[in-house]
Amino acid sequence: MESPELSFTLAYVALSVCFVFTPNEFRSAGLTVQNLFQSWLGSEDVGFIQYHVRRTSVTLLVHSALPLGYYLGMSLAAPEKELLSVLQVDGVWRAFLLLSLCLHLSSWMLVLYWSLSSWSNHPISRALRAHVRPALPGWGAVATSINTEFRRIDKFATGPPAARVIVTDGWVLKVSTYHIHLALQSECHVTVTQSRQHQFSPDLASPTEILTLRVESINPSVGGFSISVNSSEYADLRDKLRAPIRNSANVVIHQTMSELFLETFRAQIDLNPPYRVPGGQEMESCIGCMQTPANTKLLRLCTAADSEDSECEQCFCRPMWCLSCLGRWFASRQDQQRPETWLSSRVPCPTCRAKFCVLDICPVR
Ligand SMILES: [Zn+2]
Ligand SMILES: [Zn+2]
Numbered sequence: 001m002e003s004p005e006l007s008f009t010l011a012y013v014a015l016s017v018c019f020v021f022t023p024n025e026f027r028s029a030g031l032t033v034q035n036l037f038q039s040w041l042g043s044e045d046v047g048f049i050q051y052h053v054r055r056t057s058v059t060l061l062v063h064s065a066l067p068l069g070y071y072l073g074m075s076l077a078a079p080e081k082e083l084l085s086v087l088q089v090d091g092v093w094r095a096f097l098l099l100s101l102c103l104h105l106s107s108w109m110l111v112l113y114w115s116l117s118s119w120s121n122h123p124i125s126r127a128l129r130a131h132v133r134p135a136l137p138g139w140g141a142v143a144t145s146i147n148t149e150f151r152r153i154d155k156f157a158t159g160p161p162a163a164r165v166i167v168t169d170g171w172v173l174k175v176s177t178y179h180i181h182l183a184l185q186s187e188c189h190v191t192v193t194q195s196r197q198h199q200f201s202p203d204l205a206s207p208t209e210i211l212t213l214r215v216e217s218i219n220p221s222v223g224g225f226s227i228s229v230n231s232s233e234y235a236d237l238r239d240k241l242r243a244p245i246r247n248s249a250n251v252v253i254h255q256t257m258s259e260l261f262l263e264t265f266r267a268q269i270d271l272n273p274p275y276r277v278p279g280g281q282e283m284e285s286c287i288g289c290m291q292t293p294a295n296t297k298l299l300r301l302c303t304a305a306d307s308e309d310s311e312c313e314q315c316f317c318r319p320m321w322c323l324s325c326l327g328r329w330f331a332s333r334q335d336q337q338r339p340e341t342w343l344s345s346r347v348p349c350p351t352c353r354a355k356f357c358v359l360d361i362c363p364v365r
């Protein structure tokens, strides 16, 4: 493949992937289906369900047109191929064109089928129909109930547009690219199934823990689905959910920045060389918590003892603190707005005020 074609192909693939999965940069530039078709989609606050029925349909049509766009773009990028004179074009390109056309046309047919009798065939309408009951006769009534509750300002909402989680007084909703999953709060149980921790790292501004929760409904016609929330939002979610949250896998949930930091801190200290107590003497209990034996010793290890270019100082205190207390002390002396600087900063020893960094903390063995 010659270079203009190759560069066009690479650029198109990259743009398409970004358009479909919309990273933050694309979203802030307004290159999303929601933004481009804003005037037709209307307002999410006025009619939440109607908005998403339209949004998912448009998204399907736009995404299915991407291969066709590639073909048209290539006909401009490589005019010598004469891709626009469809009858003369060679076999591979003709097959590609046919497949792209089929894909796009079938999406149109699917969307037309969905739209019959005021969108009653759309997957969202079908999901609504599963919740029809005497109190909510007809899927229109279910849609109205969700629309009304979505307008209230005290709803819980979080997550990126492709996996948004919304909890209203009566409903748990997950908005994804092509669908909305819904469950009635009074009918569902929620289980924490997993927690993923993203440690302190240079490219991540703050440590995060993402919890995965499984929402299952006792209504057999409503399928279960998983939602993801940040552990710092877990308390708000729990307040809004009236269903009890079970913790099946005994997942430990760290709700504050300091708790999250402690995990990273502990892992970092484990890498440092251990300090052997002379004569194998018993350790006194930590003077911070009086619960566990002191198990940390500060030694200036980050730079050679005679070098002058480090701000760290030698601490001559005996081991007095346990790792958790020292970690909490370390976190409490940091700029709470800039957690990315925490691991690389220096704090004074809690007893003698000699400055130390994480490399200077030795586990006592
Ligand atoms: Zn302690
Ligand atoms: Zn000290």
Ligand SMILES: [Zn+2]
Residues within 6 Å of the ligand: 300, 301, 302, 303, 310, 312, 356, 357, 358, 359, 360
């Ligand atoms: Zn140091």
